[in-house]
Amino acid sequence: MVLPEKMQAAMFAQHGSTEEIYLGETEVPDMGAEDVLIKVQAASLNGFDPMMLSGSTGLKTPMPMIPLGDCAGEVVAVGTAVTRWQPGQRVCPHPFVAGEGMTGETRRGVAAQYAVFPARNLLPIPDSVSFRQAACLPIAYGTAHRMMLTRGKIKSGERVLILGAGGGVGVCALELAKAAGCAVIATASAPWKLDKLQSIGADHVINTGTDDFEDGIRRLYGKPRMTGGGGVDVVVNYIGGDTWVKSLRCLTPNGRLLTCGATAGYNPVEDIRYLWTYELNVIGANGFTPADIEALLQMVDRGTLVPHIQQVGSLADVGLFINKLADRDVFGKLVIEPWRTPGQD
């Protein structure tokens, strides 16, 4: 088989605003003996994409950079040492590659027509799961799966407050908490997102654009008491910044604060009095394993999890979609189809 040499990709050559993003032709990445070449059928954006473009994470990206970390597609060719995969198979790669780091962060991303991954990173996509759905799962949904279940150990009957719940991680966290039998209080900064959060199962919603979420929790459940009662059992907080101490103040004794990120700032003011007085537990979650992605693919296959896709676009929409994330104008996930014609419905 003659392998493709060139492909279309969205790229940026220096950090900055979305004006740095251009669509162009570039080399198809080289494939080693243990690698697989994938025709990318769908890729999805994540909360880190605006940060990678601006350079605010401090991570070293290879330039010119191709953004985006999550994708799904078909195997086009396999390296000489690969026996597990064949051309035509539908696959979803785990985006973290040993020795190179996270795809879309320190490794060139998947906003491109082809991508190369080590064969060991690939997971098969069940027939009933679309490329679009599979491309939504690894980073945001995988992280939510690990944070809520493996690390957070959420249980039936618990009250779970999810901040910024309309994002990729938040929507999945909400669905997993409802599936586990928890009562979910979800926050968002716009009324249209609150309606959507209720439509996917949130028991209570708080508009953080107009209301203080700590006041909202006190109205619902009362002030946490050292003797027990009041507040919530779990707060999911990947926002950081000025939401951190407020989150501690929402937790009932022995409550858990789960975190996997800090969109609004990673070095917030701390008030450790709440940690000892209420014997609180701060639990971090980082990344996800292939087993998390596999479990999510099975849930979508069974119909017990539905990835929420707000919009699908072409490679020409990468900049627009990164701006939407930065402007907090997204509910769920945004998907790019690299073979789609710009403007196609």
Ligand SMILES: NC(=O)c1ccc[n+]([C@@H]2O[C@H](COP(=O)([O-])OP(=O)(O)OC[C@H]3O[C@@H](n4cnc5c(N)ncnc54)[C@H](OP(=O)(O)O)[C@@H]3O)[C@@H](O)[C@H]2O)c1
């Ligand atoms: N450690 C890991 O392995 C890992 C993996 C994936 C994601 N993460 C982190 O998890 C977080 C969420 O990721 P995501 O993909 O779900 O992001 P997202 O889709 O952008 O969602 C984040 C939500 O946070 C809120 N938000 C955004 N900017 C904010 C700001 N400046 N101040 C307060 N709230 C803000 C928004 O909700 P409202 O506007 O409605 O409030 C938004 O819906 C990010 O920090 C990301 O880096 C970590």
